[in-house]
Amino acid sequence: MITQLVASGLALGSIYALLALSLVLIHKATDVVNFAQGEMAMFGTFICFALLTRAGLPLPAVLLLAAPLGVALGVVTERATMRPLQSAPPVNALIATIGLWMIFHHAAGWIWGYDPVRFPSLFSPEPVEIMGARIAQNSLGIIAVSLLVVVLLYLFFEFTRMGVAMRAASMNRRAAQLMGVDVTRTSLVAWGLASAIGVVSGLLIAPLTFLDFEMMFSVLLKAFAGAILGGFNSLPGAVIGCLVIGVLENLIAAYVSTAFKDTFAFGIIILVLMFRPQGLFTRRIAKKV
Amino acid sequence: MLEVSNLSARYGAISALNGVSLGVDSGRIVSLLGSNGAGKSTLLGCITNSVPCRMSGSIRLEGEEILGLPTDAIISRGLVLVPEGRQLFAELTVEENLRMGAYGVDRGRHWRADLDRVYRLFPRLVERRRQAAATLSGGEQQMVAIGRAMMARPRIVLLDEPSLGLAPLLVREIFNLIRDINGQSVTVLLVEQNARQALRIAHAAYVLEKGHVTASGAADELARDPHVIEAYLGEA
Numbered sequence A: 001m002i003t004q005l006v007a008s009g010l011a012l013g014s015i016y017a018l019l020a021l022s023l024v025l026i027h028k029a030t031d032v033v034n035f036a037q038g039e040m041a042m043f044g045t046f047i048c049f050a051l052l053t054r055a056g057l058p059l060p061a062v063l064l065l066a067a068p069l070g071v072a073l074g075v076v077t078e079r080a081t082m083r084p085l086q087s088a089p090p091v092n093a094l095i096a097t098i099g100l101w102m103i104f105h106h107a108a109g110w111i112w113g114y115d116p117v118r119f120p121s122l123f124s125p126e127p128v129e130i131m132g133a134r135i136a137q138n139s140l141g142i143i144a145v146s147l148l149v150v151v152l153l154y155l156f157f158e159f160t161r162m163g164v165a166m167r168a169a170s171m172n173r174r175a176a177q178l179m180g181v182d183v184t185r186t187s188l189v190a191w192g193l194a195s196a197i198g199v200v201s202g203l204l205i206a207p208l209t210f211l212d213f214e215m216m217f218s219v220l221l222k223a224f225a226g227a228i229l230g231g232f233n234s235l236p237g238a239v240i241g242c243l244v245i246g247v248l249e250n251l252i253a254a255y256v257s258t259a260f261k262d263t264f265a266f267g268i269i270i271l272v273l274m275f276r277p278q279g280l281f282t283r284r285i286a287k288k289v
Numbered sequence B: 001m002l003e004v005s006n007l008s009a010r011y012g013a014i015s016a017l018n019g020v021s022l023g024v025d026s027g028r029i030v031s032l033l034g035s036n037g038a039g040k041s042t043l044l045g046c047i048t049n050s051v052p053c054r055m056s057g058s059i060r061l062e063g064e065e066i067l068g069l070p071t072d073a074i075i076s077r078g079l080v081l082v083p084e085g086r087q088l089f090a091e092l093t094v095e096e097n098l099r100m101g102a103y104g105v106d107r108g109r110h111w112r113a114d115l116d117r118v119y120r121l122f123p124r125l126v127e128r129r130r131q132a133a134a135t136l137s138g139g140e141q142q143m144v145a146i147g148r149a150m151m152a153r154p155r156i157v158l159l160d161e162p163s164l165g166l167a168p169l170l171v172r173e174i175f176n177l178i179r180d181i182n183g184q185s186v187t188v189l190l191v192e193q194n195a196r197q198a199l200r201i202a203h204a205a206y207v208l209e210k211g212h213v214t215a216s217g218a219a220d221e222l223a224r225d226p227h228v229i230e231a232y233l234g235e236a
Helices: A002-030 A037-053 A059-085 A090-112 A137-159 A161-171 A173-178 A183-209 A216-230 A235-255 A260-275 B040-047 B071-076 B094-101 B111-121 B138-150 B168-183 B195-201 B226-233
Strands: A127-130 A133-136 B002-011 B014-024 B029-033 B054-061 B079-082 B156-160 B187-191 B204-209 B212-218
Touching (some): A002 A137, A002 A235, A037 A090, A173 B071, A216 A260, B014 B212, B040 B156, B079 B138, B094 B138, B111 B138
Parallel strands (some): B079 B156
Antiparallel strands (some): A127 A133, B002 B014, B002 B054
8 A cells, every 4th residue: 555655656746846847947047937837838738639639640649749849838938938038137037937827827728628638548557566566557657757857857967068058057157158158048948948848747647637727736836845845956856855745745645634635735835945945955065265 | 469449338327338448469468457346347248248238339359349249259269258256167076167168169179188288287176176166265266267268278368356355375376377377378358456466467557447447558667657556556
């Protein structure tokens, strides 16, 4: 019982982790918290669904198209709404993302309707036996996809020219600019990557919860809780924080009450901000001047 | 080498530079003196197009107009700025910081040779190469900042307050290093509050006050100028 709960909690946590990675990516690159991240993921997932049902593309083709589609969505959004605010204070851009939240939210309802629809399962529902516990293939599949995303991101940031430039710019934007890094490009890349990862998270959650224009709200909330738990400035911290949240959510729902399934995330946000605002996993480097 | 003529710059309604003209000859160390808020950092920011101000006038690098070019285009023409306060990438290692210096010019070909050259210039950084930049002392951080600029193989370096916040012994060391760099046929434009040291190593100097150039000349002549002595050298 507990093994299943932990496994499906880790799967849920992986989905939150993907969205949290998107949030932290954009925040690190631009100092903006993108409140519309969840809605953009939902919107992208709806486009995938339209490709599947209305355009009649096969599921594997849609899955392959999801990431480039997400990139396009992010890039267009950044160009249209963030670029004009580039020299304004970050809080302007932050408020603009709340506007984007509304726009994507209602546009999705308007285009695709307000009723939840069933999204086809990506993995077989048959459980497999691992170390004596029966674990849903779905959970394993979700964890595997998320792991793949994390590994790809790691390779990008460690070994590509653009990735290294983005890390440098997130530490010191002016210095990066003086090295010849084009900081408008790094912002665009961050939005594209974040949006693509968001769409992947939407595709993973849609088969579990039904596809619905409201579906990303609680995911965004948990992603926030996890990212804050991890420190909001650390990509690995956000992943670990979200896995903790996913497992906790399952355990609380099973052993305490399902009523606290969503509210406990708020509790965690408040507790962390009160007692350890830098998060649990951010390491501090002693600084000498 | 570098020719600034009649350069004006403003941040919104606030004027920062008013018709500044100065020239830096190839192979020289030219130092720019002036008190806080005189516009020294703005001038360096304008030359590298890395500050958000509106500019008019002309900035020529080896005869070519560079005013308004994007920063990376200016770097690839051989002009690099070492900003005030070092501005290192705190969590990256010394070596990663240095590699970032080659970002604008290098496509992965020459950086190893350039790295060796920087380590020869600053042998102390070799033992620190795997350490995060934030854990270094102030003097070592300044070495990384200068070394990082050298990675772009500049023909001219602009240095903004390299001695700021350093112990007197280190200040001397940094100035000697600047002279070594100049000895490798790199032209230097040096902004400094420490006018005494700056004039010691410079060939020529300019004095900037409230956005205007108010004096200029050979460094040893300026060092004897009563106004400069009173305002910047502190004593007779």
